[in-house]
Amino acid sequence: MAEKLIELKNVTYVYEADEEGEPGYAAVKDVSLDIHKGEFAVILGHNGSGKSTLAKLMNAIYEPSEGTVTVKGIPSDSEENGDKIRRIVGMVFQNPDNQIVATIVEDDVAFGPENLGVEPSEIRRRVDEALKTVGMYEHREREPHKLSGGQKQRVAIAGVLAMQTECIILDEPTAMLDPVGREEVINTIRRLNKEMGITVVLITHFMEEAVLADRVIVFDGGRCIAEGTPREIFSQPGFLIDHGLDIPQSAQLSNALGFEECALTPEECVDKITEMMGGAKND
Amino acid sequence: MVRDITFGQYYPGSSAVHKMDARMKFVLTFGMIVCIFVCRNFFSLGLMVLFTSAAVAVSRIPLKMILKSIKPVAVILIFTGILNIFYTKGGETWFSFWKISVTEKGVYTAVFTMIRIIVLVIISSLLTYTTTPTMLTDALERLLSPLKVFHIKVHTLAMMMTLALRFIPTLIEEIERIMNAQKARGADLESGGLIRRAKALIPVFVPLMVSSFRRAYELAFAMTCRCYTGGDGRTRMKQMKLGLRDFIALTVCLAVLAGIITLNHFFPKVI
Incomplete structure (x- = not known):
């Protein structure tokens, strides 16, 4: 098995009760989980399942109330270590508007490396490279508020890329986007993982996105309730629906038709149905 | 608008x-x-x-x-x-x-x-x-840097200005959105005297304030994630x-x- 990048051991995170009488509650309960180097992991869960809290635990924004989080052997138990961890694990948030700092695209991408104290000429190189990777190079001098949601989110991804972190956590990066923007962002994320070997942890509630992963981790009520390849997970529709989740249409169809192995994409579905009907395989 | x-x-x-x-x-x-x-x-x-x-x-x-x-x-x-x-x-x-x-x-x-x-x-x-506004605040930061002697946090001030500039268009969009939402609920924002109109804006500015605080909170997280720890040890892509x-x-x-x-x-x- 590949090297462990992020290790969570019996992690619990409790939001403290505040003065206004809101009771405290545990958002993450006794979770043990590893993220391996180079993998594309998807964390799936409906709203309030604790998946965003988990993301913030993974890059040391939150310190666990109980248990330990270690990134490449560095425990997230102090401010200093938190800073070291965030140099390894980058993060992209849901709302692109609230994570863009500068008024010009390239200045925003440069923000991360500037904070790391990288040499100016090297920053320039990294910024150009990162913008080309996400396909936003020609927009480098534009103002972020004039871009579409998908473009803004790709700028945010470039901002993390320029920091050259080994791992990127994306906390529902497509939740606020239209279908076109969603596809742009997902394709970008896949390319980062497949071509550049960056470890990707994608948090989402879109099943179509989960299908692309190497590993799916299902979250509900602050606990990790299932883990496996997309095929394994989506072969048990009843289980997912019980936990407030949907399953991709292709999987739904193949389950209804009683396929032994569920199909994940429409193309796969077509192939299987053709086979079932006794027709020749589509080539 | x-x-x-x-x-x-x-x-x-x-x-x-x-x-x-x-x-x-x-x-x-x-x-x-x-x-x-x-x-x-x-x-x-x-x-x-x-x-x-x-x-x-x-x-x-x-x-x-x-x-x-x-x-x-x-x-x-x-x-x-x-x-x-x-x-x-x-x-x-x-x-x-x-x-x-x-x-x-x-x-x-x-x-x-x-x-x-x-x-x-x-x-x-x-x-x-x-x-660019970034260059402008950068220039201001550097021109005012002698004030560091008097323990004035020049970098923090410049950062605040950059962020304020950055969020002006975002907040304008937000105001428009809230105004439309309130109009859809029957709020009358355009008629009546000055005082009445000023009062009618309260349901616009309260949600605006709330959402601005939420934005600020999220922005702070995002900046922490990108290793922002203040002005010390920072470099600049665009040199002057x-x-x-x-x-x-x-x-x-x-x-x-x-x-x-x-x-x-x-x-x-x-x-």
Whole structure:
């Protein structure tokens, strides 16, 4: 098995009760989980399942109330270590508007490396490279508020890329986007993982996105309730629906038709149905 | 609504003015604004107008953009014009009716003041048109860095300004969204007297405040994630270097100042 990048051991995170009488509650309960180097992991869960809290635990924004989080052997138990961890694990948030700092695209991408104290000429190189990777190079001098949601989110991804972190956590990066923007962002994320070997942890509630992963981790009520390849997970529709989740249409169809192995994409579905009907395989 | 705020909006380009060091631009803009007030007669003011037109020409900012920047001050312009015409007395009387009279001095002062305001606005918007807000705050940070001696957190101030600028368009969009949402619920934002209209805005500004705090909170997380720990140990992608271009600009500006003083000396003053 590949090297462990992020290790969570019996992690619990409790939001403290505040003065206004809101009771405290545990958002993450006794979770043990590893993220391996180079993998594309998807964390799936409906709203309030604790998946965003988990993301913030993974890059040391939150310190666990109980248990330990270690990134490449560095425990997230102090401010200093938190800073070291965030140099390894980058993060992209849901709302692109609230994570863009500068008024010009390239200045925003440069923000991360500037904070790391990288040499100016090297920053320039990294910024150009990162913008080309996400396909936003020609927009480098534009103002972020004039871009579409998908473009803004790709700028945010470039901002993390320029920091050259080994791992990127994306906390529902497509939740606020239209279908076109969603596809742009997902394709970008896949390319980062497949071509550049960056470890990707994608948090989402879109099943179509989960299908692309190497590993799916299902979250509900602050606990990790299932883990496996997309095929394994989506072969048990009843289980997912019980936990407030949907399953991709292709999987739904193949389950209804009683396929032994569920199909994940429409193309796969077509192939299987053709086979079932006794027709020749589509080539 | 106010979707299009031109004042303080960068106009991309690659002219000599764009490429100038932001610090020098900042200082020179201030210097030239002072120069406008040094002008005492139409000859020195003419020189200033000439300089401004030349600067605009070099910057290759379209005339349309320049006119756009004057638009918001049009009311002030007309107001000062009228005020000066009727209240400044002196010299030959050109026109007189009942208690109103227009004198030679009044007209001169009015024209002079109006040109002054126009030049002032053009010069200052030239700075914001040719310099990105980031460069501007960067320049400010560096120009003010001597204040660190007095324990003033110059970097933090500059960062605050950058973020404020960055969020202006976002918040305007937000206001529009909230206003539409409240209108959809039957809120009447446009009728009634001043007080009633001001009161009607409360349901717009309360949600705006709440969402701004939430944005600030999220932004702080995002900045932490990108390893922002304050000004120490930061580097900059865009370095600032004073070049030949900047010294030429400085020389030109000094020459203009010298010209203005000379012209002030040789011709009678108007204002």
